[in-house]
Amino acid sequence: MLDLPARSQTGAQAPALAEALARHAKFTGVAALPWRGFGLAGRVLAVTLGFILLAMGLFYLTRLVAFREMWLHNKIAAAQTAVEAFNADGATPPPADLSRRILNSVGVKSIAIVTPAGRRELVLPGFSPDAAEAIAADDSSYFEGIEATFHALFAARGRIVKVASTTLPDQAAIEVTFDETPLIEGLWRVSHNFLNISLTIAGVVTCVLWAALWSMVLRPVRRLTSNIIAFGESPQDASRVIAASGRRNEIGRAETALSVMQRSLAHELAQGKRLAELGMAVARINHDLRNMLSAAQLISDRLATIPDPLAQRLAPRLVATLDRAIQFCQSTLTYGAGRELPPSRRRFDLSELVRQAVESAQAESGEAIDYDIDIPPRFDLYADPDHILRVLENLSRNAAQALMAKGAEDGRPKAIRFAAIRTDGLALIEISDTGPGFPADQAARIFEPFHKSTSQAGAGLGLAIAADLVTRNGGAIALAPAKADDYYCGARFLIKLPTPEGAARKAAHILPEA
Known part of the structure; x- marks a missing residue:
């Protein structure tokens, strides 16, 4: 609660009230400081953009993992199609020239066909499949897929890997060995495109959201805060009462409530000031009036001794009225001293x-x-x-x-x-x-x-x-x-x-x- 000054002490009322409002502002952390760029709307904007970027980051991870898996599956499917087209999985191995053309068309170093009867390979001359690093096309969990994708993204270009298709035990399996450079370049291309799209979306969202927050939140709140600070400096000035904008949202209702409160406070302070001034004037007048009434009481006592019947009848009433007036003046001075007598x-x-x-x-x-x-x-x-x-x-x-x-x-x-x-x-x-x-x-x-x-x-x-x-x-x-x-x-x-x-x-x- 605000430690407001007493209403009767008008001489120091406005400075004391301003000091009380300043203490309240310091206590609640709403001091009259210069506006900072990262205020309420900036925080809301930062949180909103943070959630947008987080969502887009999760989507980026999912998209990158899916691109890698699709690329590997396409590589295996292309190798299987080429083997079936050239009948390379038959009993007689194809000539060396045909094997080289099959491997070059698919873009791999070697293709191995694994059947229950045995294993048959198509290998480029001078290449050894045993030196390749084995990877999986389908990872067992989402996090393992992310780990494998980033391992490929930051791998050195020219790395040789091999991947095998997953088939039933009685079916032939395809195992291909290839240079991972095209996959790495594809992953970086997807990352660059996604980064450009993310920055564009973030920029558009930032502009639109900032404009919306400025129009609907920041500007009305700053107007409220500025008015509260200005009104606190001179609360008895009715011209500083905020003019309600008529909005139907929470800020508009807050403006209306603040306007009513400020008008009531300004009215109360004006009345308090006038009452204090009137009380001081009445106390001074009563101080002298009590002496005058005392003299009038002495004169009325003399009137009571006149033998006139009318004077005898009116004199007691006049004395009682003067006694009441003197007592009232005394009670007024007592009230001005802060000691109000009960009835x-x-x-x-x-x-x-x-x-x-x-x-x-x-x-x-x-x-x-x-x-x-x-x-x-x-x-x-x-x-x-x-x-x-x-x-x-x-x-x-x-x-x-x-x-x-x-x-x-x-x-x-x-x-x-x-x-x-x-x-x-x-x-x-x-x-x-x-x-x-x-x-x-x-x-x-x-x-x-x-x-x-x-x-x-x-x-x-x-x-x-x-x-x-x-x-x-x-x-x-x-x-x-x-x-x-x-x-x-x-x-x-x-x-x-x-x-x-x-x-x-x-x-x-x-x-x-x-």
Whole structure:
């Protein structure tokens, strides 16, 4: 696995990632080295040509052995035909002149006819058959034939050999003695011709196979490798993402998969960089904002001493809001230091929490939007109430911004509804509105960071933060399809959160019995 740097450390992120990719390339042997001539395609070509030459070599051996055996059989057959034509195997030996002409016509030094009755020879004057080396026309095995063929191929010219035909015991046998030079020259002629043919075939196969490998393998693989190396040098640069060629083979599918992976990585790195920059800015702002809120808290404490009934009623709520803001600023700074606090889950009333979120929303939007709360009293949940309040405020604020910016559908009043039911140890919370809803192409990405779904003025983090808070409290959030026949036909968010009964049942199921 790649030892990738942390997403929050963007200042050294790209160099660190490039260094990690370089370490990975060094570990796997795919370093960014100059191209060598004997690469993958060259090895495949060499192996292919090696097998071709091996096959042709075996065929050459078989062809050479067969040529020698055929040549010897033809020599014996010619001698037998000449003996029978001139009746040289009769009781009376032919004259010396006729014997010489028979031997010269066949191209041998002597011919011996061996019968059960005896042996008769036709010999050139001055030649002794006993000095000839005996060879066999038919060898007992393939390897013995190869050995005899190469022995003849590299023998000295002018060597005299004798060979006999194999016949039945009651039949005459022919034994001829001859100069092996014509056979040696024939073997070398076959070898030269076969070598020329082999080189021609190897050359044609090399050109065709190299062109095919270059077109189908080498060039696409080099393109993949070059792109991986170039992308590893600057993975946050989306312009270096490989463009898939659309091939339907394995390399084409690899290009498509690499393109998707690179786009995803570039997108993640861009988001990581933006999150790191945003985190640094938020940490600096919160550091100063915490001091400002502390001063505001002192002023709110002074407001609590005013005898005005309205001030007496609003001052505690203002103090609680300022306390929550200060605590949130502190938790943000704590999170920036790398110590994220877990949610503080406890039992609380959802209806009261929704009422607080609606009051905050009405303070922002005024009387332009109606809020409908369809939640029974004492609807208890088991989660962090501060986290759930932030979720409700984010969702209601997004719905209010969409209604104020785009209006309601079909001339309906601008309205937002909060509803909840219990089912199987879970609470199902629905937040819907009469707005235009989300376009189909945005519905799958609304919970991603920096996806601005309602207003271009925000940071695009509201829904991402809401989804993270719900998940951390053991729940789930989803965008449900709108109901065409429902009055609230705009955006519908469904949130599942555990109830106290469901949380207790789950804890009893997980913990072992005493």
